[in-house]
Amino acid sequence: MPRAGSAAAVRAAGPSGLSEPVLRPRGLHDQRRDRPGQVPAGPAPAALHYRADDLLVVSGLPGSGKSTLMRRCITAGLVDSQQVREEYAARLPGWLPYFVYRPLVRAAHYRRLRRAVLDGGPLAVHDCGALPWVRRWLVRAAARQGRRVHLILLDAAAGEARDGQHARGQRVSAYAFARHRESARRLRRRLAGTGEPPAGCASAVVLDRAGARALREIVFVAS
Incomplete structure (x- = not known):
């Protein structure tokens, strides 16, 4: 995948007080670091900075670490479908399979998402990936x-994503997982083919697990 985008990485004081790389994304930034033959374009960013009114979409396979990354790095303006699922699971009997109440979770998530978008302000959204129309609606x-829309794509291999699902005690059906994989494949191919973010997005940052682990914060700052 080509590296487009500007050289927007700068050194700034991070949470530890030490000088750490900060990326202010514009265009396409391929930050994958643990793929064979991948040559990192400098140190992995410890922080991503976006404008205060930007909208950030975090996409990737189920189990790729989207919710983990968002909860670790983002402190405000977070809409995560996984959080809605956990809220329902806490109220319902443990023996009830997820597919039974999944429509309720999705409806609640989209209501919450619509309200958050209309309210304005900084916003980070968990994108399920298999429903591209959601991303188009957000744009x-x-x-x-x-407002500007930005994308973070967590590029995890299928085995890594499956391991992530098992680690949190969840399982995505083979049919649903295949849909997610196909959607992620199309997105990766589009990024590689154009060298630019998807239509309507001001930037796209592609991370593998190593790049995601290096991130300490995702911040919306006043321009």
């Missing part, structure tokens, strides 16, 4: 508000 809604 259109943000454009009407004069």
Whole structure:
């Protein structure tokens, strides 16, 4: 995948007080570090900085670490479908399979997402990936508000994603997982083919597990 985007990595004081690389994404930034033949373009960023009114979409396979990354690095403006699922699971009998109440989780998540988008302000959204229309709707809604949309893609291999699902005691059906894999494959191919973020996105940052682990914070800052 080509590396486009500007050289927007700078050194800044991080949480530890030490000088750490900060990336202010513009264009496409391929930050994958543990793929065979991958040549890192400098140190992995410890922080991603976006404008205060930006909308960030975090996408990737189920089990790739989206929720983990968002909860570790983002402190405000977070809409995570996994959090909605956990809220329902805590209220319902443990023997009830997820597929039974999944429609309720999705409806609640989209209601929460719509309300958050209309409220404005910084926002980070967990993108399930298998439903590209959600990302397209976010792009259109943000454009009407004069806001920019950014993408983070966690590029985990299928085996890594399956391990992530098992680690949190969840399982995605073979059919659903295949849909997610196909959606992620199309997105990776589009990024590789154009060398640019998806239509309507101001930037795209591609991370593997090593790059995701290096991140300490994702911050929305006043421009």
